[in-house]
Structure formats: C-alpha cells, structure tokens
Amino acid sequence: xxxxxxxxxxxxxxxxxxxxxxxxxxxxxxxxxxxxxxxxxxxxxxxxxxxxxxxxxxxxxxxxxxxxxxxxxxxxxxxxxxxxxxxxxxxxxxxxxxxxxxxxxxxxxxxxxxxxxxxxxxxxxxxxxxxxxxxxxxxxxxxxxxxxxxxxxxxxxxxxxxxxxxxxxxxxxxxxxxxxxxxxxxxxxxxxxxxxxxxxx
Numbered sequence: 001x002x003x004x005x006x007x008x009x010x011x012x013x014x015x016x017x018x019x020x021x022x023x024x025x026x027x028x029x030x031x032x033x034x035x036x037x038x039x040x041x042x043x044x045x046x047x048x049x050x051x052x053x054x055x056x057x058x059x060x061x062x063x064x065x066x067x068x069x070x071x072x073x074x075x076x077x078x079x080x081x082x083x084x085x086x087x088x089x090x091x092x093x094x095x096x097x098x099x100x101x102x103x104x105x106x107x108x109x110x111x112x113x114x115x116x117x118x119x120x121x122x123x124x125x126x127x128x129x130x131x132x133x134x135x136x137x138x139x140x141x142x143x144x145x146x147x148x149x150x151x152x153x154x155x156x157x158x159x160x161x162x163x164x165x166x167x168x169x170x171x172x173x174x175x176x177x178x179x180x181x182x183x184x185x186x187x188x189x190x191x192x193x194x195x196x197x198x199x200x201x
Contacts, residue, residue: 002060004081010050012042017051019059019075028061029068030075031145033163036086037079040108043099049111056081064170066142074170086113130182130196133158137177147173149181149195158183158193165198173200 005021005028018027032039032049039049051057059078068074079086096114103109135151135158145162158181165171173179178201188194 002058004056004058007051007053007055007057009053012048012050015048015050016069018069018071019051019057019078021059024061024071024073027071028059028073028075029071030059030078031163034059034075034078036077036113037083038110038112039097041097041099041111042107043103043109044107049097051078052106052108058083058085062169066170066172068143068145070143076169130184132180132182134178134180134201137173137175137179139175140173142172145172146189147175148191149179149198151181154183154193156193157191158195159188159191160195160198164195165200173198177201 001023003021003023005019005024008018008020008027010017015032017030019030020027030051035049035051040052041049057078058081060076061073062076063072064074077086097111098114099109100112101110131153133151133153135149135154138148138150138157140147147160148157149160150157160173160181162171164181165173180199180201181195182197183193183195185192186194
C-alpha cells in the first residue's frame with residue numbers, strides 16, 4: 001500500500017527512522033535500504049543515508065506480525081512526495097547516489113539517485129561470486145532484523161541481515177532453522193563472516 005507521511009525522526013548512528021501517516025498509526029519503521037530517489041547524508045561523519053525529519057514523503061509499507069522497533073508497519077520503499085515513483089526492483093537495489101548541494105545548517109547533504117545506469121562510462125564488471133554453505137540459525141533478533149548463522153565453513157558464525165533473506169515483504173528466520181547461504185569473509189559486529197544471500201530450507 002502507498003501512503004503519504006512525514007518523517008518523524010531519523011537516527012543516523014543506528015540507521016533507522018520513523019514515518020508518521022494516517023494509514024500507519026504509531027509510525028512506520030524505515031531502514032536505509034528502503035530509500036529511493038532522494039535522501040540526505042552527513043558526508044563529514046557517517047556516510048549512512050537517511051531522511052531529514054519533517055520531510056513529506058510517499059512510501060510503500062507492509063503490516064508485520066512481529067513489531068520492528070516497536071512498530072507494526074515496515075517501510076518497503078520511500079521517496080520525496082511529488083517525485084517520480086521509482087521503478088520496482090528485486091530484493092537487492094544498487095544505484096549510484098550523488099551529492100547535489102552543499103551541507104545545510106544541520107550538516108546534512110542532499111543525495112540523489114542516478115537512475116540512468118548508463119549515464120556513466122564505466123567498464124563492465126563481472127558479478128562477484130560467493131561461496132555457499134548449509135547450516136542453521138543460531139539466533140535471530142526479530143525487532144532488530146539480524147541474527148547469526150552457523151556452518152562448518154563459517155567458524156564463529158556468519159552475521160546475517162534480514163535484507164539478505166531471499167523473499168518479499170517482511171523476512172525473518174527462526175532459531176534452529178536450516179538455511180543455505182552465500183557468505184563473504186568480512187568483519188561485521190564481531191563476526192568474521194557475513195551472509196549475502198539466505199534461503200530457508
């Protein structure tokens with residue numbers, strides 16, 4: 001469902017925010033991966049993008065059974081009100097974001113998606129391949145949207161974010177669930193591996 005709302009708050013350090021609208025009582029929980037068309041970032045601090053509080057936006061949302069950040073609604077995509085509706089994408093969305101002005105009094109710089117992927121003269125890059133493992137979910141934090149997967153190939157565990165779970169809408173895993181996942185060796189919250197794609201079995 002698409003609604004119009006206003007950004008109540010954005011926590012850049014933690015990477016989440018809240019949008020208020022008549023359709024989502026008590027607010028809708030939004031994460032950076034849902035941002036489309038235009039956002040803001042503190043380029044002198046954390047480059048994590050977010051939304052400036054008070055911004056009027058249009059957004060698509062899903063009602064969820066298990067609250068995220070204490071809210072019963074999760075934002076799937078959000079963009080400035082009046083902007084062209086962004087095209088649909090799959091589970092993973094990668095576009096180039098460019099700064100379009102100087103930082104405002106709050107230190108935030110407006111960032112805009114380059115929707116024309118052919119506008120840059122870049123060499124073709126082969127998609128990166130990742131090793132695959134079969135294992136189980138050690139634990140899953142539903143409200144925070146992450147957990148740890150165990151497999152012989154990832155000693156100590158592989159950190160996993162809900163956005164890596166293959167599927168649409170609200171995605172979560174259960175402790176003890178069997179999974180197959182692609183992973184990369186990288187430091188993430190104290191773990192030496194990170195899942196990049198997860199499929200429940």
